[in-house]
Amino acid sequence: MMRLALIVVAILTLGLQEMSAQGIADKEILSKITQYDGFTREVRRHLHLYPEVGGHETETAKFLKAELAKIGNFEIHDVPGSTGFYAILDTKRPGKTIGLRTDIDGLPIKESTVNGGGKPKPFLSKNVGVTQGCGHDGHMAVLLTSIRIIYDLRDRLTGKYVFIFEEGEETNTGIRPMVAALKDIHFDVIYGNHLVSSVPSGQIYINEGSIMTGMAMLSWQVFGKGGHASRPDQAVNPIFAAANILTSVSIAWNNQRDITKLVTLGVTQFQGGETWNVIPDSVYVGGTLRFFDWDAGVRSLELIKKVATDVANAHGCQVRFGEKMTAQVPPVVNDPQVTAFARRMVDELYPGRATNDPKYNWYASETFALYNQLAPTLFTLVGVQNQELGTTAGHHTGEFDIDEDALQYAIGTMVKFAICY
DSSP states (O other): OOHHHHHHHHHHHHHHHHHHOOOHHHHHHHHHHEEEEEEHHHHHHHHSSSSOOOOOOOHHHHHHHHHHHHHHHEEEEETTTTOOOEEEEEEESSSOOOEEEEEEESSOOOSSOOOOOOOOOOOOSSSSTOOOOOHHHHHHHHHHHHHHHHTTTTTGSSSSSEEEEOOOOTOSHHHHHHHHHHHOOSSSEEEEEEEEEEEEETTEEEOEEEEEEEEEEEEEEEEOOEETOOOGGGGGGGHHHHHHHHHHHHHHHSSSSOSSSEEEEEEEEEESSSSEEOOOOEEEEEEEEEEEEHHHHHHHHHHHHHHHHHHHHHHTTTTOOTTSSSSSOEEEOOOHHHHHHHHHHHHHHHTTTOOOGGGGOEEEOGGGGGGGSSSEEEEEEEEEBBBBTTTTTTTSEEEEOGGGGGGGHHHHHHHHHHOOO
16 A cells, blocks of 8 residues: 555656646647747748847837837846847746757848749848848747736746847957847856758757858968969969869868768858969958868868878968958757656647758858857757748748748647746
């Protein structure tokens, strides 16, 4: 009888812990998401109409703060040297401190009037030459709606919520000031999500380990000696030296690098010369490396520097590396235990929508990776690819578009995780 009683007590205790951990029924979360659906779309469309590039999100920040003021009372903290800020909701009850993050910048890209499927876009940027070509308008709408729901439920919640609005994710300008501003807050976890056009709409990619790549910038100049094109022997042509550097790097890539560690080499700039009959003094080469393994990325960058220096010398040229030619952003790495917890939560809220298929690993980079300096982190990818709507274009293009119906899944995942963790 004693053993039976202990078993019953254990079962009841586990049940109470589960109720305490969740506290709020899934149907209530889903009802709230439906209740605020119009708000979510309205916010996303406003932010899509008025995008601002990284470091200049002044009006965006004003709008976001005004929306927070409409929701309720928050401690608002501006980040020094940044348009970014964070807001705190303290329930005044003991519990964990959860960070929820969005980026707030747009891109210096002219928006196309049609999306990837050739369908006319119903909402176009009014700031010419700037667009929300990566989904950050949706991210801000998701966080604001999540905040509304969490605020509605605050009397039944514990701990603190820190809502993070990060400047300049695309330009890496806001992350380090933000991390510095948050360093004295003792986070238990920091959560973020990204809308992704390579994932089917409504699917939620949740996987442990590296799910997005780290990034190193390539930036170097090759200096030679300019001259008249009719007498190349009297000049030292940096164009041939720069071209040979790239050829030699491609050979070294296969022979001097660990081929079991994926590193992509993307050369995007090769600039030299002003006219057809003058040999220039210098040539500029730029691009990026992307990698899921930090050490592999650093070693690959050093290999490029060595090859560039040696080949330039062989041509009688010199190479000068840019200040930003460093490994700047690490891969986005999800904590295994936090990931497992989140998958259980999402499976309960949206059965069949969570996936951990590694084919959805994304070769883009994200400053969210640096929040792991503060706490364990989790970053989820929410699909917005809808063939019927034409939301199929890649990120950082004028044709990029999102399926607004997918925003509900990003909100639900964020809210359920935040209140249950």
